Amino acid sequence: MLRYTKPAMLLHWLIAVLIVAAFTMGLVMVDIPGFTPTKLKYFSWHKWMGVTVLALAALRLLWRRANRPPPHPASMPQWQVRAADFTHVLLYVLMFAVPLSGYLYTTAAGVPVVYLGVWQIPAAFAADPDLKATLKPVHYWLNMGLAALVFMHVAAALKHHFVDRDDVLKRMLP
Known part of the structure; x- marks a missing residue:
């Protein structure tokens, strides 16, 4: 078996775990009422996972x-x-589109992305409330598609x- x-x-399973974790974190964090330290922490973790997924x-x-991947049976x-x-192909497109849309949404909101609390990722543009309103559903629906x-x-x-x-599944199992 090839x-x-x-x-x-390793990359497949790391990305899979991070996508599930970031998705779950995203669902949990938006349901936390108000502006609490826990909510801020979850938003940071969610962003860190997104940046990590993008890099991986x-x-x-x-x-x-x-x-080249092994051929299909x-x-x-x-x-x-x-x-x-x-x-x-769609999975790869969305592995890039989801974190990028999140980054752009965050940038439009005027909130910095500080990776692992250490490295501030430069903002692509100035805060823009109209663009934020457009990008929020874009990020949401890209996530739902993913x-x-x-x-x-x-x-x-x-x-x-x-x-x-x-052996399709066994080809990706360690």
């Missing part, structure tokens, strides 16, 4: 370009191959493992 490389597996996604994309129907390839795509990705991997009984 497998993904160990760095590809860039590293993963570079790794993938230099290290020969038994896999062509429509599933195309669907898997398209889904992977969540739906991640759910489909996991469901497809489990289907391949338990129904098709092929």
Whole structure:
């Protein structure tokens, strides 16, 4: 069985955990009433996870370009191959679009992103309340799209493992 490389597996699972954590943190933090220290802490953590996902996604994309993934199983129907390839492209697009939209939304809100509480990421532009109002739903819906795509990705991997009984999932397991 051909497998993904160990760095590809590590990046995949790190990014997966961070996406789930950032998504969950995002849902929790917006439901905290008022402006509390806990809410501020969660917003910071959420931003840190987003910046980390963005950096790891860039590293993963570079790794993938230099290290081709294993081919799909020969038994896999062509429509599933195309669907898997398209889904992977969309996952990569959203791994960049979601954190970037969050950064732009934060910038428009006039709130700095201070990565790990140490390094302030420069603002792309001055605070802009109108742009903030536009970017908030953009960030939300990109997140919902990513969540739906991640759910489909996991469901497809489990289907391949338990129904098709092929090695699609095993290729990404350490």
